[in-house]
Amino acid sequence: MDYQFKDIEQKWQQFWADNGTFKAEDKSAKPKYYVLDMFPYPSGAGLHVGHPLGYIASDIFARYKRLKGFNVLHPMGYDSFGLPAEQYAIQTGQHPAITTADNIATYRRQLDQLGFSFDWSREVRTSSPDYYKWTQWIFRQLFNSWYNKDADKAESIAKLVEHFEQKGSAGINAVSDEEILSFTADEWKALSNQEQQSELLKYRLTYLRESTVNWCPALGTVLANDEVKEGFSERGGYPVEQKKMLQWSMRITAYAERLLQGLDTIDWPEPLKEMQRNWIGKSTGASVRFPLPGSGSEVRETANPATGNTNPATYIEVFTTRVDTIFGVTFLVIAPEHELVASLTTPEQKASIDAYITQTKKKSELDRMADAKTVSGAFTGSYVLNPLNGEKIQIWIADYVLAGYGTGAVMAVPSGDQRDYLFAKHFNLPIVPIIDIQNIETEADPTKEGTYINSDFMNGLDYKAGTAAVIAKLEAIGAGKAKVNFRMRDAIFGRQRYWGEPVPVYFKDGLPHLIEEDHLPLLLPEVDKYLPTETGEPPLGRAENWKHPEGEYELSTMPGWAGSSWYWYRYMDAQNDKEFASKEAIAYWKDVDLYIGGSEHATGHLLYSRFWNKFLKDIDKVVEEEPFKKLINQGMIQGRSNFVYRLIDEIGRGTNTFVSHGLIREYHTSPIHVDVNMVENEVLNIKRFKEWRPEFADAEFILENGKYICGVEVEKMSKRYYNVVNPDDIAQRYGADTLRMYEMFLGPLEQSKPWNTNGIEGVFKFLRKFWRMFHNDAWEFSVSNAEPSKAELKSLHKIIRKVEEDVERFSFNTSVSSFMIAVNELTDLKCNNRAILQELVIVLSSYAPHICEELWTLLGNPAGTLSYAPFPKFNSAYLVEDEFAYPISINGKTKMNLNVSLSLEPKDIEAFVLANTDVQRYLDGKTPKKVIVVKGRIVNMVV
Numbered sequence: 001m002d003y004q005f006k007d008i009e010q011k012w013q014q015f016w017a018d019n020g021t022f023k024a025e026d027k028s029a030k031p032k033y034y035v036l037d038m039f040p041y042p043s044g045a046g047l048h049v050g051h052p053l054g055y056i057a058s059d060i061f062a063r064y065k066r067l068k069g070f071n072v073l074h075p076m077g078y079d080s081f082g083l084p085a086e087q088y089a090i091q092t093g094q095h096p097a098i099t100t101a102d103n104i105a106t107y108r109r110q111l112d113q114l115g116f117s118f119d120w121s122r123e124v125r126t127s128s129p130d131y132y133k134w135t136q137w138i139f140r141q142l143f144n145s146w147y148n149k150d151a152d153k154a155e156s157i158a159k160l161v162e163h164f165e166q167k168g169s170a171g172i173n174a175v176s177d178e179e180i181l182s183f184t185a186d187e188w189k190a191l192s193n194q195e196q197q198s199e200l201l202k203y204r205l206t207y208l209r210e211s212t213v214n215w216c217p218a219l220g221t222v223l224a225n226d227e228v229k230e231g232f233s234e235r236g237g238y239p240v241e242q243k244k245m246l247q248w249s250m251r252i253t254a255y256a257e258r259l260l261q262g263l264d265t266i267d268w269p270e271p272l273k274e275m276q277r278n279w280i281g282k283s284t285g286a287s288v289r290f291p292l293p294g295s296g297s298e299v300r301e302t303a304n305p306a307t308g309n310t311n312p313a314t315y316i317e318v319f320t321t322r323v324d325t326i327f328g329v330t331f332l333v334i335a336p337e338h339e340l341v342a343s344l345t346t347p348e349q350k351a352s353i354d355a356y357i358t359q360t361k362k363k364s365e366l367d368r369m370a371d372a373k374t375v376s377g378a379f380t381g382s383y384v385l386n387p388l389n390g391e392k393i394q395i396w397i398a399d400y401v402l403a404g405y406g407t408g409a410v411m412a413v414p415s416g417d418q419r420d421y422l423f424a425k426h427f428n429l430p431i432v433p434i435i436d437i438q439n440i441e442t443e444a445d446p447t448k449e450g451t452y453i454n455s456d457f458m459n460g461l462d463y464k465a466g467t468a469a470v471i472a473k474l475e476a477i478g479a480g481k482a483k484v485n486f487r488m489r490d491a492i493f494g495r496q497r498y499w500g501e502p503v504p505v506y507f508k509d510g511l512p513h514l515i516e517e518d519h520l521p522l523l524l525p526e527v528d529k530y531l532p533t534e535t536g537e538p539p540l541g542r543a544e545n546w547k548h549p550e551g552e553y554e555l556s557t558m559p560g561w562a563g564s565s566w567y568w569y570r571y572m573d574a575q576n577d578k579e580f581a582s583k584e585a586i587a588y589w590k591d592v593d594l595y596i597g598g599s600e601h602a603t604g605h606l607l608y609s610r611f612w613n614k615f616l617k618d619i620d621k622v623v624e625e626e627p628f629k630k631l632i633n634q635g636m637i638q639g640r641s642n643f644v645y646r647l648i649d650e651i652g653r654g655t656n657t658f659v660s661h662g663l664i665r666e667y668h669t670s671p672i673h674v675d676v677n678m679v680e681n682e683v684l685n686i687k688r689f690k691e692w693r694p695e696f697a698d699a700e701f702i703l704e705n706g707k708y709i710c711g712v713e714v715e716k717m718s719k720r721y722y723n724v725v726n727p728d729d730i731a732q733r734y735g736a737d738t739l740r741m742y743e744m745f746l747g748p749l750e751q752s753k754p755w756n757t758n759g760i761e762g763v764f765k766f767l768r769k770f771w772r773m774f775h776n777d778a779w780e781f782s783v784s785n786a787e788p789s790k791a792e793l794k795s796l797h798k799i800i801r802k803v804e805e806d807v808e809r810f811s812f813n814t815s816v817s818s819f820m821i822a823v824n825e826l827t828d829l830k831c832n833n834r835a836i837l838q839e840l841v842i843v844l845s846s847y848a849p850h851i852c853e854e855l856w857t858l859l860g861n862p863a864g865t866l867s868y869a870p871f872p873k874f875n876s877a878y879l880v881e882d883e884f885a886y887p888i889s890i891n892g893k894t895k896m897n898l899n900v901s902l903s904l905e906p907k908d909i910e911a912f913v914l915a916n917t918d919v920q921r922y923l924d925g926k927t928p929k930k931v932i933v934v935k936g937r938i939v940n941m942v943v
Contacts (some may be wrong), residue, residue, distance in 0.1 A: 001775075001779050002768075002771075002779055003767065003768045003771040004461045005734070005736075005737065005738070005767075005849070005851070006336075006732075006735065007851070008735075008850050008851060008853075008854045009113070009115065009731075009735055009736050009737070009850040011854070012849070012850045012853045012854065013112055013113065013115060013850075014832055015059065015265040015853075015865070016115075016117070016865070017112070017120075018333055019865070020121065021117070021202040021865050021867055022072075022117040022118060022119050022120075022867070023119050024072060024073040024074070024075075024122075024590070025071050026573075026584075026585060027584075027588060028071035030069055030070055030071040031069070031070050031071065031588075032070065032071050032073070032588060032589055032592050032593075033062075033065045033070040033071070033072050033073070034072075034073045034589055034590075034591065034592045034593045034594070034596045035058050035061055035065070035072060035073070035074045035592075035593065035596075036074075036075070036568055036571075036592045036594070036595050036596070037054055037055050037076065037370065037595075037596050037597060037599030038595070038596070038601065038605070039076060039077045039078055039079050039124075039564070039567065040078060040079065040107065041078070041079045041082050041084070042078050042080060042100060042103035042104045042106070042107045043084060043101075043103060043216075044084070044088070044099070044103050044106075045498075045719070046103075046106045046107065046110055046726070047111075047726075048717055048724045048725060048726060048727065049637060049717075049725045049726070049727050049730060049739070049743070049755055050637035050638075050639075050717050051637060051727075052111075052114055052511075052581045052727060052739075052743065053634050053635070053743050053749070054597060054598075054632075054635055054749075055111070055116055055596075056114070056116075056597045056635035056740050056742070056743050056744060057596060057632070057634060057689045057812055057845075057917070058074070058594065059074070059115075059117055059539075059740075059809065060740075060744070060807065060812060060847055061594060061807060061810070061846075062074040062117055063117055063314065063845065063846035063849065064253055064398050064803075064807045064846045064871070066117075066867055066868055067842060067845070067846070067867075067868070067869060067870065067871035068355075068871050069870070073119065073120040073122075073571065073572070073589060074118055074119060075119050075123070075124075075571040075574075076111065076116070076118040076119075076120065076123060077122075077123050077124035077125060077126075077414075077571070078100075078104050078107070078123075078124070078125045078126070078127075078353070078569065079126050079560070079563065079564050079567075080100045080104065080125045080126050080127040080279050081127045081132075081499055081500045081501065081560060081563060082130075082499065082560055083219070083221075083227075083235055083499070084906075085099045085100050085103075085131065086233065086498055086499040086530055087219075087235065087236065088319050089498070089499070089530040090529075090530045090531060093529075096127075096498070096499040096530070098128065098803050100125075100127055103601070104125070104506070109278045109292075109512070110727060110728065112139050112729070113727075113736055113848050114727065114731065114739065114740065114741065114905050115644065115736045115737070117849070117867070118915065121574070122249060122571045122574040123574070124567055124570050124571060124574055126453050126501075126562075126563030126564065126567065127443055127499070127563075128731055129521045129523055130521075130577065131528070131563065131570060132501040132521055132563060133520045133521035134566075134570065134575075134579075134763075135501050135558065135562050135563050135566070135578035136398070136501060136502070136503075136520050136521055137517065137520055137580060138397060138566060138580070138612065138616070139206060139503065139504060139558070139562075140504060140514050140517065140520075141616075141619055141621075142204075142205040142206040142250060142615065143157075143204055143205070143206045143366050143505075143512075143514055144156060144158075144204070144514070144794065145157060145204070145205045145615070145618075145619065146156045146160050146174055146175070146176075146203040146204060146205065147174060147205060147251060147254035147255075148173070148174060148176040148722050149173040149174060150173045150174060151238070152258070152398060153618040154205060154254075154615055154619060155618075156616040156619075157200060157203070157204060160172070160174070160200070160203060161196075161200070164183075164185065164188040165185055165188060165189065166185055167185055167362050168182075168183050168184040168185045168186075168187065168188055168659055169181065169183050169188075170184075171714060174203055175203075175251055175253065175254035176202050177202035177203075177207075177209075179202070180202050180203075181199055191862040194509055194511065195337055197511050198511060201511070201512070202799045205250060205251045205254065205615070206248060206249070206250045206493060207248070207249060207251070207253075207787045208246055208247070208248060208249070208512060209246070209247065209249050209490075210244050210245065210247075211244065211245060211246075211247045211249060211404070211492055212242050212243070212244055212337045212365075212403050212404065213243055213244075213245050213247060213492060214227070214228050214240050214241075214242065214364055214365075215240065215241055215242070215243035215245070216233045216238050216239070216240045216241075217237075217238075217239070217241070218233070218236065218238035218239070218240055219233055219236065219532060219536075220496055220497075220538075220539075221495050221496040221497045222245065222247070222492065222494065222495055222496055223240060223569050223718070224492075224559065224560075224561075224604070224721035226241060228240050228364040228366065228367075230364075230367060231362050231363055231364060231367060234557065239361055239362070240362075240364060241361040241363075242285070242337065242361040242362075242363070242365075243361070245490050245852060247493070247494045248492070248493040248494040248503065248554075248556065249490045249491060249492055249493055249555075250490060250491045250493045250611075250767045251490050251609070252488065252490055252491045252607075252611045253486060253488055253489065253490050255610075255611050255614050255615070256280050256282070256486040256488055256623075257282070258614055258819055259276070259280055259607065259610055259611065259614070260277060260280050260282055261277075261789045262610065262625060262626050263276060263277060263484045265626060266626050266628065266629060266630075266631070267629060267630040267631070268628075268630070268631040269599070269631065269632070269750070271599070271635055271717075272599050272602045272631070272633060273358030275599075275602040275603060276602060276603060276606070276607055278486055278487075279396055279602075279603040279607065280486055280487065280488045281486055281487025282321075282484065282485075282486055282487075283321045283484070283485045283486070283487070284321065284482075284484055284485075285319060285320050285321035285322070285323060285482075285483060285484075285485060286319070286320060286323040286470075286471055286474065286480050286481060286482050286483055287317055287318070287319050287407070287475060287480055287481060288317070288318050288319075288320060288323060288387065288411065288479065288480040289315040289316070289317050289386065289478075289479045290315055290316050290317075290318065290332060290381075290384035290386065290387060290393070290411070291314060291384065291385050291387060291479075292313065292314055292315060292383075292384055293315070293364045293383065293384075293385060293392070295433075298309055299680065301795065303455040304690070315384070316332060316334065316340065316384055316395070316407075316409050317374060317407045317409065318332070318406070318409045318410055319406035319407055320410070320411055322413065322416060322417075323467060323470050323471060323474070323480070323801070324452070324458070324463060324466045324467040324470055325413040325416045325434055325435075326386065326387075326388055326411065326413075326470055327386075327388065327389065327414075327432070327434050327452070327454060327455040327456060327458065328413040328414075328415045328416055328432050328433070328434035328454070328455075329386055329393060329411045329412060329413055330393065330412065330413070330414060330424065330429055330430040330431065330432055331393055331394045331395070331396055331407060331412045331423075331424070331429050331430075332384055332393050332394070332395045332396070332410070332411055332412065333377065333396050333397065333398045333400075333401050333409065333410050333412050333423070334395060334396075334397055334404055334408060334409040334410075334774075335397065335399075335401040335408040335409070335784075336356060336357045336360040336397045336398075336399055337360075337403035337408070338397070338403055338408045338409065339359070339408075340354065341380065341397060341448075344380040344381075344382040344395055345380045345381060346380065346381030346382060346635060347380070349378070349380055349381035350381055352378045352379075353378050353380060353397065354376070355378075356376070356378040356397060356399075358365060359376075359398075359399075359741060360399045363399060365404075366404055368399045368400060369400075369402070371400075375423055375426040376398060376399060377396045377397060377398035377399075377427065378396065378397050378398075379394060379395075379396050379422065379427075380394075380395045380396065380397060382394075382395045382699040384396060385478070386549035387474065387477065387479035388456065388470070388473060388474075388479075388620050389456060394429070394813060396412075396423075396427075397409070398423065398548040400507050404489040405487055405489065406485055410867070412424070412600075413430050413434070414429065414430075414431040415432055415433045415434055415435075415939075416434065416435070432454055433453065434452055434453060434455050435450045435451070435453065436450050436451050436452070436453045444609045450462075451461075452466050457473070458470065461607065474574070489801070492559070492717060493558065493559060493562070493610065494557070494558070494559065495556060495557055495558070495560075496532065496538040496539075496555075496556055497538065497557050498524070498538075498539035498540065499524075499530070499557070500528045500557030500558050500559070500560070500562075500687070501557055501558040501562055501563065502521075502522045502523070502524055502540070502554070502557055502558075503522075503554040503557065503558060504520060504521075504522045504554070505553070505554040506547075506548035506550060506551040506552060506553050506554070507552050507553075507554070508550050508551035508552045512554070513551065515548060522553070524540075524557075525540065525542065525543035525544075525546040526538070526718050527539055527542040527543050528542055529542060534646050537555055538555045538556055538557070540553070540555040540556075540557070541555050541806055546932060561604060561605055561608045563866075564608075564609070564615070565605070565608045565609045565611070565612040566580070566609070566612050566613075567628060568592050568628075569581045569586065569616075569622065570840040572585040572588075572589045573585035573586075574584060580621075586621075586623060587621055587623060590623055590624050590627055591624040591626065591627055591628065591631065592627060592628045592629065593629050593688045594630050594632070595627075595628040595629075595630065595631045595632070596631075596633075596634055597631075597633065598633060598634065598635070599633040606628075606631075609627050609628075610626060610627060613625070613626065613627040616767075632749065632750065632810060633748055633750060633797050634750065635745065635747075635748070635749065635750050635751040635752040635753060636717075636752040637717065637743070637752070637754075637755050638678070638714050638715065638716060638717060638752055638753065638754045638755065639714070639715050639716060639718065639721055639723030639725075639754070639755060640676060640712060640713075640723060640726065640754050640757075641673055641676065641708040641712070641713045641714070641715045641721050641722070641723040642671060642673070642675075642676050642679045642682070642684075642711065642712060642716060642722075642723070642755050643661075643663050643672060643674060643710055643711035643713065644658045644671070644672050644674045644684065644689070644708070644710060644711075645660075645661065645667075645669035645670065645671055645672070645711065646658055646659075646669060646670045646671075646672055646674070647659055647667055647668070647669055647702070648667075648668045648669060648670055654670060656695070656696070656698060656699050656700065656793050657699070657701070657702065658699060658700070658701050658708065659701075659702045660702060660704040660707070660708050660709045660885075661682075661704075661709045661710060662704045662709055663702060664711075669704070671711060673720075673721050673722045673723070674689065674692075674710060674722060674794045676694060676722060676723045676724075676725065676757075677725070678692065679710050679730070680757075680758075681758050682709050682710050682712060682758075683708065683709060683710070684707075684708040684709075684710050686699075686701060686708055687787045710900075714754040717755065721757050722820070725755055725757060727739060730757070730760065734760055734761075735764070735767070735850070736850060737767055737847075737848035737849070737851050738760060738763050738764045738767055738848075738852050739760075740847060740848060741763050741767070741819075741847050741848055742759070742760045742763040743765075743818050744812040744813055744815070744816050744847065745759075745763060745813055745816040745817070746813065747813055748811065748813055749810055749812060749813075763816070766819070766823065767848060769823055769824075769827065769852055770819075770823050770844070770909050771851060771855070772827075773823065773826065773827060773831065773832060773837060774832065774837060774855055774858065774859075777781055781858050782832065783832050783833070783834045783859065784832050784833050784834065784838060785833075785834050785835075786833055787833075787835075788831075788835050788836050789829065790878070790882075790883075791825075791829055792826060792829055792831050792833055792836045793836070793878040794878050795822055795825040795826050795829070795831075795836075795878060795879075796822070796826075796839055796840060796872075796936060797874055797875055797876075797878040797879055798818075798871075798879060799818055799819065799821075799822040800843055800872050800874045801839065801874045801876075802814075802815065802818040803815050803818070803819075803843050804871075804874065805919065807846070812847075815847065816847065819844060819847070822840070826840075826924045834859065834869055837855075837859070838856075838859050838861075839872040840867065841855050841856050841859070842856075842866060842870075842871060842872055843868050843871070843872060844869075845866055848865075852866060853865060853866060853867075856869075881902065882901060882902055882903070883900060883901055883902060884899070884900060884902050884936055885897040885898065885899050886898050886900050886909070886913070886937075886938060886939050887938050887939070888900075888913060888919060888922075888939050888941075889938060889939070889941065890922055890923070890939040890940075890941050890942075890943060891941075891942060891943060892940065895919075895922045896919070896922070898913060898916060898918075898919070898939075900912055900913070902936065905935075906933040906935055909933050909939065910931045910933055910939070913931075913939050914928075914931070923941070923943060926943045927943075928941040928942060928943050929942050929943060930942040
């Protein structure tokens, strides 16, 4: 029977499902191997051919590791909370749970038809209550923990309370808010419970604070930085503004140093690790306090019992990596969101300050950081004093300073920083040279030789000595100290949305309290609409009778990254209703050995996951510090767009006539994207094009050689370019095995490459040729039990070695080429030997599992699957060359090649060649006058 891929693939997909073929053992004598894909958000559009690229690679590796004797965990689930389903619910009124379930069903069908070896018994959905119960549980642990700098780990908040009760605040070295109280044990005990809880909130790893956020009024929610593009929401394109809100945050900054050091212990792509290093942004420098003048511009801070601070502000603190340049400071810049802006702004400057703040709100923080060329700002009208020389310095606001980085204020040294220099030039502010080297106005490089000038006690010192002298002076007068700073800020952990995990908190007397653990999960309530309330509360504010017995529930939900920051542990023990995963399961699986996913998650999911993993390690719930040993970022499969060319008339109007690509130089035309599914080998299906849109029904065409040839361009695969290729269509036409091998064949896994359906035919023909090797001319299954020849064994063991090397280094594309070479070699040898073909089936099975399962069965192996068959052992002896194919020439013309043992000497080679019947036929009964033998090169006969 010819290769009936549809029947074969349906048969084996059903077999795997019915028999739980890929269900991992919870305990095994085999070594464990955990292969994981970044789980998808199930969108309504389903998969296109670019999505499965990483899944195919991970599946090949998982199948290969099973054949190598590993107990492989290869699970799949869905990151199923998210804004798209909520937006659809707002538009249609359909509950997001229904939309999500429908989308998951589509994804599951598409994944199954590609033959992935997932252990579906462990499927997780982040929107399922039995999953987000444990996300809420982790939130509780974070709320009940603080970070002890001395121990360099998170500890129970109960331990902090015990210290306060015994010793007060003395000796506590914690990651906390800036404004914390100092008290004795007796003073702590004298505080009310309300006051104690307010103080503890300054230490908890998850806490409430007023934060500057990306607020999208149209969507009614806060957006993450990566959800904002050029001041507009990525979804929907709505305006986004900066706004201060009371938000839940998590102290990821407590783990900054550990997150930085941990990058040296994991096998991740270096560019991705560098992205995280830059995002964490460790800087060594100093904090400096610039005092406010004592009269004329006092800054008063509103009384705030929550911070314990009722005193007027007396200074502005900055962090700088170049404290040595302090004598060159000629102005101070603070962020437009800085808490002191209102107090510092004089009446004369209020209008310009307000206008600038309004303008800044339209930019995201990413836009502000990226815009290094535009100079803008506004003078507050107030001043600070240089703590070392008492000089009066203007205070400005500018959007290049961010409230959340450092202190939200910078000391500007235009003679030592390019941006400060441009700012000073633009606003005609002073520039004071402080280092005795040329062109210092636009350079600030501490490695350059030079000594300080105009710098009082620093004059004549070099960079190292000058920096030490300034820090010593600042510390002596209480105006500063050496400090390590990180660019990374605490992570905002709240969204004003419906479709997310409820935060397990209620409010009593204005303070947050955790709901009881035995009341988890706190379920999402039903609401009449998925919009904010008329009074501006999040959608959960619409829920009726949704209250805790002692107070009001938190109305924000968790962000999208909450459920994805620990999900790999749930796969280890997905059905456990007593804990997020048992100690035994975690002790066995430990961590993810191979993780495949996109680099776009570098400073989101991948950073938050490392943070949560380290926290869980601190509280003894997991055993590894890092979650993912090895990470591979798969490249993007780009779309191959096709174009038709509309003829433009003499007055510039588009006509309904289209010019074939090869003729467009002769006409004035305009390109139009056309659906790639109506184009084959660049030839347009004119009938389908006319049916595509009503306006094209009467279209006319200027053809070349009787065909309409389309133009081609490589672009992002997108519905708006009509270049999306549905894997369902490819699987129906060519089969899943062909699709799997073709996606690997396109190029190296980590690189982006264009999709071209035209090339898939070659892979399909290869699989059909492979199938043909097991059948006779009548398409009857037929293999021989004869002893394999040396040539057959050589071909087999070459591919065994090649696949082992390629898979272990994730070079899947080169394996596909080698499979084709091996099949061609064995076909030329007319190989139908069972001993060779059975081994070849196992070697190919990771790439093309369906066809190989069928052939394994036809070869007479016991009923079942080859998924756990031992991978063939490579024998290098079969690759040792003991023969050479000598070119046999007669009178200088090559007639044939003849295999001759390399052990023979020239005299014996001559005798062997002359005894060959084919050689005698070419000699036609003549005796050579001379035989020239060049050992290992050629045999030439002169007749």
